[in-house]
Amino acid sequence: MVSYLLRRALTLLFVLLGLAILIFIIARIVPGDPARIALGPLATSVQVAELREEMGLNASFPVQLWSYLSGLAQGDLGKSLLTSRPVMDDIRGALPATFELVLVTIILQIVVSIPLGVMAAIYRNTWVDNVLRVISLIGVVTPGFVLAIILQLTAAHYLGFLPVTGRLDGGIDFDANITGLLLVDGTLKGRFDVVIDAIRHLFLPAIALSAAGIGQVMRITRTAMIEVASRDFVEATRAYGIPEKIVTFRYMLRVASVAPLTILGLEFASLIGNAFIVEFVFSWPGIASYGVRTILQKDLNAVIGVVLVSGVFFVVANLTIDLLLGLLDPRHRLRAGRES
Structure with a gap:
């Protein structure tokens, strides 16, 4: 391995x-x-x-x-024509905002999609299943930038307590100089007002980015759970008198989670692509927003740097998925051992 x-x-x-x-x-x-x-x-x-x-x-x-x-x-990506600064410095300054948004989006996808997918499988062919399938379909077919604009307009006119631009309110003075992540640095410094305000600003962009992934993973989880439910080992665990909740969440979900986990890894690529539009709509000061500005100005050094960083994100995500699949599925470890 x-x-x-x-x-x-x-x-x-x-x-x-x-x-x-x-x-x-x-x-x-x-x-x-x-x-x-x-x-x-x-x-x-x-x-x-x-x-x-x-x-x-x-x-x-x-x-x-x-x-x-x-x-x-040597870590030198050249000088940006847009900002007249080293591209690496620009990326280093913008990367934490995008990383925080993507991290929250992935957590939201996992926390929402997998439980709802399991629920749809448990209540298969009932009104609960039908409602959840419609919700997942809407999430899959709605483009991220369309949802971002709808959420922004809705928040601006009807939900005044949710901000529609930036990472923090202008009246909050805070320097995220530890990790660059507002949620982490705010917690470490005891500035919970910053944490709350950062969550408010993250809410709409994270929903816009996660909707398609939530719908896709819900459908895959439902299908995988239904397929696993017909296997012999599930019937054997029930025959031993093991409670249904333990059968569902300890045995069935562990086997069924391989498919949605793989999809989550693939969804990461679309997250980076959608982030370019979502960050632009919400004026999110991340690397995707920076990338859009550099593309419009044909800042070649910066464009190359942004594409490379996006590639690193995708590569690391795939390597992480390989590790998690090895932990969840022994067959993956056996295949890896034979290949080595």
């Missing part, structure tokens, strides 16, 4: 390297001169030429690629 995980980690490093090269190539072949875009239409040819030299755009493509990969190995 250990050698399997090491091989997986090594493979994922090559995936990130390939992603870095691919996005660099795409960024260099798209139309438009980054130097001209950065300086604006009123810049002189001399100013554009000086900036091209400073950005290294006059060098050959292999030299540009090698220079970029060398800097990347």
Whole structure:
């Protein structure tokens, strides 16, 4: 199992390297001169030429690629044309906001979708099951950005106690200088007013991001629970007189959780994609919102950095899912052992 995980980690490093090269190539072949875009239409040819030299755009493509990969190995993603700061500093400042939003979204998906999926399986073909299936279908088919706009308009007009932009109210003075996560830093510093206000600001974006995942995982959990319920070991546990709640939540759910857990890992990719729109709608100061601004300004260094960080998120999520599947399903560990 250990050698399997090491091989997986090594493979994922090559995936990130390939992603870095691919996005660099795409960024260099798209139309438009980054130097001209950065300086604006009123810049002189001399100013554009000086900036091209400073950005290294006059060098050959292999030299540009090698220079970029060398800097990347040292944690240098270049300088942002949008903020005139190192891209790594910009990402480091924006990353905690996105990480907190995504983390809350994943927790919300797990806490809501799996219990509702189990409930739908227990009350199969009843009105409870029908209602939950309709709710899951609505969550799956509603695009995240549409739900975000609906929630924002609803909150602005009918729910005055829920904020629709930012991470904190403007009147709250707080520096999240420990982890960058408002919920964690507010708790560590005893600033529970910050924690409460951060939860209020997280509520609407987290719902907009989690709705599709909740609907999908609900359906998968329901199907998996119904399939597991017909297996022989379930009938055997009932024959021993084990209470139905223990049979359902200790034995059936453990086996059935493999499928929804895999879906949660796949949902992580859509979370990152939807976050670009949701953060923009709610003016959330995260890496996705930063990425949208850099794309609009064709800030190539920043765009590459944002894509790489998104790739790291996805890679880490998949590796985590592999670990959890090994813990929940012995067959996964056996397959990993044979492969190693």
